[in-house]
Amino acid sequence: MRFVDEYRSPDIARGLAAEIAELAGDGHHKIMEICGGHTHAIYRHGIPDYLPDNVELVHGPGCPVCVVPAGRIDDAIAIAFEPGVILTTFGDLMRVPGGQGSFLDANSRGADIRMVYSPLDALKVARRNPDRRVVFAAIGFETTAPATAATVLRAAAEGIDNFSVLSNHVLVGPAIQAILDAPGQDLDGFLGPGHVSTVIGASAYEFVARDHGKPLVVSGFEPLDVLQAIAWLLRQRQEGRAEVTNQYTRVVPWEGNRAALRAIDATMEPRATFEWRGLGEIPWSALALREEYAAFDAERHFTLPGRRVADHRACQCAEVLTGRLKPWQCAVFGTVCTPENPIGTCMVSSEGACAAYYHYGRLQLGRDAHAAPVPSP
Amino acid sequence: MCLGIPGRIVAIEDPEIGLATADVGGVRRKVSIQLLQEEPGGGPGIDDWVLIHVGFALAQIDEQEAAETFRRLEAIGDPYREELDELASSDIE
Amino acid sequence: MTQQPEGAETDAKTEASGETEAEALARVARHRERRPRVRDEHVTLAHGAGGSATADLVEDLFLRSLANPALEAREDQALIDVDPGRLAFTTDSFVVSPLEFPGGSIGDLAINGTVNDLAVSGARPAYLSAGFILEEGFAIARLRRIVDDLAAAAAAAGVQVVTGDTKVVGRGKGDGCYINTAGIGVLERPVELGARFARPGDAVLVSGPIGDHGITILLARGDLELEADLESDTAPLHRLVDGLLEACSGVRCLRDATRGGVATVLNEVAEAAGVGIALEETALPIRAEVNGACEVLGLDPLYVACEGRMVIVVDAAEADTALAALRALPEGEQAARIGSVVAESPGMVSLRTQLGGTRVVDTMAGDPLPRIC
Numbered sequence: 001m002r003f004v005d006e007y008r009s010p011d012i013a014r015g016l017a018a019e020i021a022e023l024a025g026d027g028h029h030k031i032m033e034i035c036g037g038h039t040h041a042i043y044r045h046g047i048p049d050y051l052p053d054n055v056e057l058v059h060g061p062g063c064p065v066c067v068v069p070a071g072r073i074d075d076a077i078a079i080a081f082e083p084g085v086i087l088t089t090f091g092d093l094m095r096v097p098g099g100q101g102s103f104l105d106a107n108s109r110g111a112d113i114r115m116v117y118s119p120l121d122a123l124k125v126a127r128r129n130p131d132r133r134v135v136f137a138a139i140g141f142e143t144t145a146p147a148t149a150a151t152v153l154r155a156a157a158e159g160i161d162n163f164s165v166l167s168n169h170v171l172v173g174p175a176i177q178a179i180l181d182a183p184g185q186d187l188d189g190f191l192g193p194g195h196v197s198t199v200i201g202a203s204a205y206e207f208v209a210r211d212h213g214k215p216l217v218v219s220g221f222e223p224l225d226v227l228q229a230i231a232w233l234l235r236q237r238q239e240g241r242a243e244v245t246n247q248y249t250r251v252v253p254w255e256g257n258r259a260a261l262r263a264i265d266a267t268m269e270p271r272a273t274f275e276w277r278g279l280g281e282i283p284w285s286a287l288a289l290r291e292e293y294a295a296f297d298a299e300r301h302f303t304l305p306g307r308r309v310a311d312h313r314a315c316q317c318a319e320v321l322t323g324r325l326k327p328w329q330c331a332v333f334g335t336v337c338t339p340e341n342p343i344g345t346c347m348v349s350s351e352g353a354c355a356a357y358y359h360y361g362r363l364q365l366g367r368d369a370h371a372a373p374v375p376s377p
Numbered sequence: 378m379c380l381g382i383p384g385r386i387v388a389i390e391d392p393e394i395g396l397a398t399a400d401v402g403g404v405r406r407k408v409s410i411q412l413l414q415e416e417p418g419g420g421p422g423i424d425d426w427v428l429i430h431v432g433f434a435l436a437q438i439d440e441q442e443a444a445e446t447f448r449r450l451e452a453i454g455d456p457y458r459e460e461l462d463e464l465a466s467s468d469i470e
Numbered sequence: 471m472t473q474q475p476e477g478a479e480t481d482a483k484t485e486a487s488g489e490t491e492a493e494a495l496a497r498v499a500r501h502r503e504r505r506p507r508v509r510d511e512h513v514t515l516a517h518g519a520g521g522s523a524t525a526d527l528v529e530d531l532f533l534r535s536l537a538n539p540a541l542e543a544r545e546d547q548a549l550i551d552v553d554p555g556r557l558a559f560t561t562d563s564f565v566v567s568p569l570e571f572p573g574g575s576i577g578d579l580a581i582n583g584t585v586n587d588l589a590v591s592g593a594r595p596a597y598l599s600a601g602f603i604l605e606e607g608f609a610i611a612r613l614r615r616i617v618d619d620l621a622a623a624a625a626a627a628g629v630q631v632v633t634g635d636t637k638v639v640g641r642g643k644g645d646g647c648y649i650n651t652a653g654i655g656v657l658e659r660p661v662e663l664g665a666r667f668a669r670p671g672d673a674v675l676v677s678g679p680i681g682d683h684g685i686t687i688l689l690a691r692g693d694l695e696l697e698a699d700l701e702s703d704t705a706p707l708h709r710l711v712d713g714l715l716e717a718c719s720g721v722r723c724l725r726d727a728t729r730g731g732v733a734t735v736l737n738e739v740a741e742a743a744g745v746g747i748a749l750e751e752t753a754l755p756i757r758a759e760v761n762g763a764c765e766v767l768g769l770d771p772l773y774v775a776c777e778g779r780m781v782i783v784v785d786a787a788e789a790d791t792a793l794a795a796l797r798a799l800p801e802g803e804q805a806a807r808i809g810s811v812v813a814e815s816p817g818m819v820s821l822r823t824q825l826g827g828t829r830v831v832d833t834m835a836g837d838p839l840p841r842i843c
Contacts, residue, residue: 001402001761003383003426003438006447010826012454019453036843037379046827064379064843090431091768091839104836117694117767117840118432120409140431140843143379146412147433154394195381198428198436221381223825224450250443251381251428251436260412260435340836350768351843360829379843380768402762404689404698429766431842 003250007222008045016227017050023234030056030186031233032323034176035193036063036351037221043360045223055230058323059353061175062193064139064168065092066321066345066352067276070309072168073098076137079166079302080111086129087113088122089137096348099309119151119165126155126163135298137166143196145169145287146260149267152289152296166298167288170274172196173204174285178276180212182322189233191226192218194248199264201256202246209242220248267293275308277345278321317344320353327357334358381428383438384408392418399429410434506530513608518638531614532600532634535621540597540632548632550597550654558593558655560584565648569616571690573682573701576649577619579777582704583728584653585627589708590724590780592663592715593655595627600651601635605644616647627706629653659715665742665783667722670813673789674747675782677710677796678703678804680732681760681774689763694840696766698759705778710802717795720785727779730834732808733772735781736819737833749809749821749831768841772821773834783811 033039039059042048048057061067073096080087080103087103094103094115103113116122119136126134138148148165155163172193179185192205202218209216215236219229229247236243246252267290274286289297311317314332319325327333327346337343339355346354384399384406395411410427413434414420420437421427427434489497506526516523533541540548562583569576580600588595600620604613624631682703689696707726714721725735732754740747756771764771778801784792789807796802809821819831 001383001758001765002385003443004765005824007450008824009450009454010824011458012450013825013827015453015456016450035379043829044823045825046823046829047825049827050825090842092841092843094839095836115693115840117842120432121693121695140379143381143430143435144842146435147409147431150409150411150433195379195428195430195435198381223823223827228446228450247446250439250446253436257412257436259414263412339832349843350841359832380841382765401766403757403759404696404762404766406694406696406766 004222007220007224009224012224013050013227016224016231019231020050020055020227020234021052023231023238024052024055025238026054028054028056029234029237030058030188031191031230032058032060032179032187033191034060034062034172035191035196036066036349037193037195038191038219038226039063039353039356040351041221041223041226043356047223047226048361050227051230055234058187059320060179060323061276061279061321062141062172063349063351064141064144064170065096065349066317067170067175067278068093068096068139068168068345069275069277070098070311071275071307073102074100074307074309075304076166077101077103077106077111078305079135079298080106080113082133082302084132085112086125086132086134087111087137088116088125088134089113090139091115092349093137093139095342096345097342099307119148120154123151123155123160123163126160130162132162133301134163135166136163137168139168141170141172141193141196142199142264145268146199146257146263149263152267152293153263155296156293161295164296164298164301165289167268169268169287170276171270171285171287172200174282175276175279176205176208178279178282179322180208180214184324187214187323188237189214190216191229191233192216192244194218194220194252197248197252197256199257199260202244202252202254204256205244209244213242215242216244218244218246218248218252220251277311278318312343315344317346320346327354330354379430381430381435383426384429386410386421386423386425386427389423395420397421397434399427399434401429406432408432408434413437505534508610511610513604513606513610513613513638515606515638515640518604518636524636527636531617535617536624536631538630538632540630541634548597550632552596552654552656556657558588558591558657559652560587561650561652562587563648563650565645566687567645568690569612569646571702572686574704575616575619576647577616578623578704580649580651581620581623581627581629582706582777584651585629585706585708586726586778586780588653588655589706589711590663590726591655591657592659592661592711592724593657594712595629595653595655595706595708597654598624598629598631598651599633600631600649602637603644603648603650604636604638605646606638606641608646613647623706627708661715661721663721663723665723665725665739668739668743668745668783668811669722670745670811671786672722672783672811673786673792673807674736674749674809674811675784675789675792675796675805675807676727676732676755677707677780677782677802678778679755679757679760680727680776680779681756681764681771683777684731684774685760685763688767694767696763698763700757700759703776703778705801707778707780707801709799710780710796713795713799713802714782714792718784718788718792720788721792722783722785725781727776727781729775731771731773731775732779732781733770733819733831734834736831739781739783740819741817743811744816746812746815746817747809747819748812749819751821751823753806753808755804755806769838772831773838786810
């Protein structure tokens with residue numbers, strides 16, 4: 001596939017690995033990949049095999065599935081059991097455990113929860129089922145929010161009155177801010193998310209360098225992209241710079257996608273606060289539908305239980321999501337908490353740090369086991 | 378955090394609402410290009426490459442930038458390929 | 471099949487025309503001698519009630535397509551002759567949506583799936599049963615197509631469907647058509663194949679491109695609105711098995727890679743034999759369209775189902791012979807060596823990626839679901 005295969009060449013990877021090893025020198029470099037897509041790519045392609053021991057990758061909170069609090073899953077399931085409701089959502093959410101089971105469990109108890117590939121497909125379900133109430137349980141960062149926004153605009157234009165959205169859209173900036181503000185944070189730099197940046201632009205991260213003195217390189221998702229971005233980060237470190245740069249120029253514009261931002265702005269507004277799994281309440285970190293589009297807001301159509309569900313006592317997703325623990329350092333990793341029976345969200349999504357590590361990365365256990373354990377805060 | 382796949386626009390179905398067909402490795406799907414349209418009827422055309430996420434084209438792939446990135450990457454790989462070639466040819470007596 | 475009672479025809483109508491009584495009775499007699507035809511357009515509960523409607527269905531659809539002496543005896547059981555020796559015996563049930571898809575139908579799957587379960591033991595598939603569970607309202611024309619597919623697949627695989635059954639469930643209580651089968655195969659070679667025989671150093675082969683069936687089905691369901699020129703790989707494997715066992719004495723095990731795909735089969739082998747399996751990503755035969763669909767949907771082709779592909783573990787010294795034997799047949803044209811059995815990491819399947827890195831190829835947790843992130 002074009003724009004894919006050429007970025008998987010082992011020859012070039014070896015060249016980049018040598019460059020990385022040289023730039024890394026004797027120091028230790030703790031780099032967070034914010035985006036779950038990067039976590040997935042790193043394990044799927046075996047990128048750690050090309051990194052020296054002193055370049056440590058820490059997995060960040062950029063997996064929209066992983067940060068959805070269990071209470072929101074319960075809210076969606078409550079909606080699904082209202083009379084006449086078809087709940088639609090992405091495949092990613094189907095297995096995520098809420099306080100009372102997952103969407104798949106709800107289906108086995110008689111709910112009608114369907115997977116869709118696009119929010120536009122959810123709208124299609126609404127058109128085809130005029131006597132049902134069709135709700136789209138939306139997740140995602142600013143990458144996915146424009147798709148939801150455009151779908152709401154389409155529904156409004158067509159006057160479809162049996163379609164609504166349960167928005168769980170979250171914002172990447174406040175999440176990075178929360179990581180930077182966390183006590184004991186000792187990160188040396190960030191791999192910046194790629195696809196969310198097509199919408200918000202690489203410029204959106206300037207505060208990371210300006211206010212916190214950390215370098216950030218927006219990176220593509222193919223393995224050579226990731227290796228090159230790591231090399232660029234290390235070069236900045238070596239030269240004592242902290243800047244925001246863009247490795248993924250073929251896709252990410254510096255200023256983002258105006259039409260997409262307009263669509264979000266027309267239909268959605270920031271919530272004063274939103275709960276993130278692992279990170280807790282973060283102010284102005286999520287999007288709700290605007291008053292003008294109340295007719296399409298599931299939160300206004302249905303009464304949500306809105307119960308906060310405490311994480312499983314043994315679950316350390318919070319520590320994993322903030323980079324304080326490696327997946328294998330969690331007490332329940334791979335024993336009580338597995339992809340078949342996840343108790344924490346990091347084990348559910350294949351982007352989740354724990355699932356990615358469990359599925360793809362266990363060969364690395366030997367080398368990770370030699371790394372100094374990260375002290376718990 | 379979000380799966381985005383490069384696809385080639387092979388047909389514009391409805392320029393007004395921004396509906397097109399994209400091809401990903403021989404798999405075709407209708408995608409919305411409305412988020413790349415500054416005005417109705419604008420946006421990418423046939424044979425343009427776009428990044429697709431949940432049925433929407435989110436960005437047009439800049440082929441020049443792609444070529445530039447790849448040129449820089451290849452320059453890094455070249456010494457290793459030469460070394461490998463030398464290694465391979467040194468086996469022949 | 472239950473015996474067909476005489477005089478099952480019920481819908482003959484006499485017209486008041488100018489014929490004599492003798493002529494009319496002769497016409498009725500001729501009509502009664504005709505092979506019964508199902509005139510209904512849809513399956514009704516009567517088709518499963520065991521009366522004349524059932525008999526008509528059996529005669530018109532099943533016996534007509536699947537004609538063989540054992541079936542035509544119309545007894546409650548089939549009597550078959552087998553030479554003394556070892557038999558392979560298997561059962562399988564088929565539920566698939568949609569029932570018809572590019573490259574085949576549930577009828578093809580029912581035969582090929584059963585044949586393949588027998589074939590990978592080294593047995594020659596010989597006799598099958600087919601039990602149909604039909605939903606009230608199911609179109610007879612569709613059923614006829616499915617039965618025709620089943621008959622054609624049986625003929626292609628050289629097996630006879632010697633006994634069967636039909637039941638009808640009420641509307642809404644089934645998914646159109648389910649098929650259950652059993653199969654008997656005859657072991658004509660003194661081979662013993664099994665996952666437990668895999669040992670370090672062996673070669674791992676696959677008989678053709680992987681994932682075609684699973685992706686075809688996913689696309690055929692239509693809700694993802696993806697289109698591709700792709701067909702199910704449903705096919706019988708017995709000829710490949712025969713060619714392979716004829717050419718090689720060091721075949722350790724054969725497994726058809728159905729649900730869970732090649733990854734799941736290899737994990738079973740690694741577990742059973744207490745060995746590791748090391749795959750090469752660049753060696754995996756995967757069609758561009760399967761790769762494209764997997765990229766779009768966030769799926770891994772290694773976990774996507776096949777219905778006419780098998781994984782072969784063979785003594786490495788015979789790997790090339792085995793490949794040549796597979797490639798000599800059209801259904802094995804794109805057979806490839808995809809990896810090796812290793813002593814390291816017992817119970818684990820690993821993959822050297824295109825990039826040159828290494829990752830684990832784990833067993834699958836639940837169904838692979840399309841994802842967006």
